[in-house]
Amino acid sequence: xxxxxxxxxxxxxxxxxSGVSRAATINSSWNGGSEGWSTxxxxxxAGVPDSLTSxxxxxxxxxxxxxxxxxxxxxxxxxxxxGATTGLNSALVSVSGKTLTVDQNLVNNGTxxxxxxxxxxxxxxxxxxxxLETNFVTPGTVSTTxxxxxxxxxxxxxxxxxxxxxxxxxxxxTLVTSxxxxxxxxxxxxxxxxxxxxxxxxxxxxxxxxxxxxxxxNQFTSGSLALVNQNLNITPAFNNGTLQIGKAGLExxxxxxxxxxxxxxxxxxxxxxxxxxxxxHGPNTxxxxxxxxxxxxxxxxxx
Numbered sequence: 001x002x003x004x005x006x007x008x009x010x011x012x013x014x015x016x017x018s019g020v021s022r023a024a025t026i027n028s029s030w031n032g033g034s035e036g037w038s039t040x041x042x043x044x045x046a047g048v049p050d051s052l053t054s055x056x057x058x059x060x061x062x063x064x065x066x067x068x069x070x071x072x073x074x075x076x077x078x079x080x081x082x083g084a085t086t087g088l089n090s091a092l093v094s095v096s097g098k099t100l101t102v103d104q105n106l107v108n109n110g111t112x113x114x115x116x117x118x119x120x121x122x123x124x125x126x127x128x129x130x131x132l133e134t135n136f137v138t139p140g141t142v143s144t145t146x147x148x149x150x151x152x153x154x155x156x157x158x159x160x161x162x163x164x165x166x167x168x169x170x171x172x173x174t175l176v177t178s179x180x181x182x183x184x185x186x187x188x189x190x191x192x193x194x195x196x197x198x199x200x201x202x203x204x205x206x207x208x209x210x211x212x213x214x215x216x217x218n219q220f221t222s223g224s225l226a227l228v229n230q231n232l233n234i235t236p237a238f239n240n241g242t243l244q245i246g247k248a249g250l251e252x253x254x255x256x257x258x259x260x261x262x263x264x265x266x267x268x269x270x271x272x273x274x275x276x277x278x279x280x281h282g283p284n285t286x287x288x289x290x291x292x293x294x295x296x297x298x299x300x301x302x303x
Contacts, residue, residue, distance in 0.1 A: 025078065030063040030091075036072035051076040051103075058103075068093040068110065071118075076101040083110025083130050094137040095120065108132055108156075115166075117142035125150040126172075133159040134168040134190075141166050148172040155179050160209070161187035167209075169193065177203045177223055186211065188228075197238060200225055200248055220248035220267065227255045235260040245269065245296070252284040262290035270299040
């Protein structure tokens with residue numbers, strides 16, 4: 001009897017599909033100290049959570065004890081949660097020269113510290129209520145990148161190369177500051193890229209480096225945006241072509257800002273307002289192609 005080649009092909013496909021069906025979602029938690037991520041015995045269940053070395057498996061990782069791992073290998077995960085939600089056990093995860101990929105969402109209530117040419121890539125949303133700071137634990141001069149495909153919601157501290165020596169970057173679809181405790185600082189060599197919209201809902205944003213995508217501002221509800229040494233020409237893509245500042249502040253320091261549309265100010269706009277973290281860099285220029293409607297505070301002064 002002749003063998004049927006199609007039968008063997010079907011069997012091979014079924015065998016392959018059976019292997020795929022055995023792929024699992026694995027919930028891993030850190031039980032170790034400050035050793036490397038690749039230490040298999042420091043995880044519960046034992047084994048290194050990483051889809052790169054365990055293809056087909058989806059790892060959801062929780063690191064909520066006081067000391068977290070250092071990333072000593074490139075890692076891909078499904079989801080990642082850092083730090084206890086109470087804030088009492090602030091876990092530290094350091095990344096030096098490696099790539100951390102989170103396909104879904106990343107939640108940081110502890111400390112995430114990428115540096116020395118590291119990359120953090122988030123396929124979903126990133127929520128930071130703790131401390132996310134580049135060039136913090138192991139400073140270096142090689143740029144670090146953070147990329148968030150969805151929404152970056154910051155209710156904690158976000159520092160992009162505060163020492164100003166490496167020139168790091170953050171790219172996010174939408175950046176939302178949430179609450180008075182939100183603090184965003186873009187160092188003088190670093191870049192903030194917002195591809196969709198920026199929502200300022202409390203806290204402070206200080207940009208000493210570059211900011212791109214500001215033309216897609218959505219709302220300034222509260223908080224403060226300080227721009228240092230910028231040359232910006234924006235066309236508000238939301239609010240019907242109007243840059244609307246609610247109970248918020250816009251501080252210009254050594255900045256030229258042109259708005260292609262209307263400006264509605266219900267908060268505070270100041271030039272050379274001198275943010276607490278920087279000295280004056282004036283002069284400043286604020287120009288409009290439309291109408292300025294001011295029901296707040298407008299303070300214009302020379303350097």
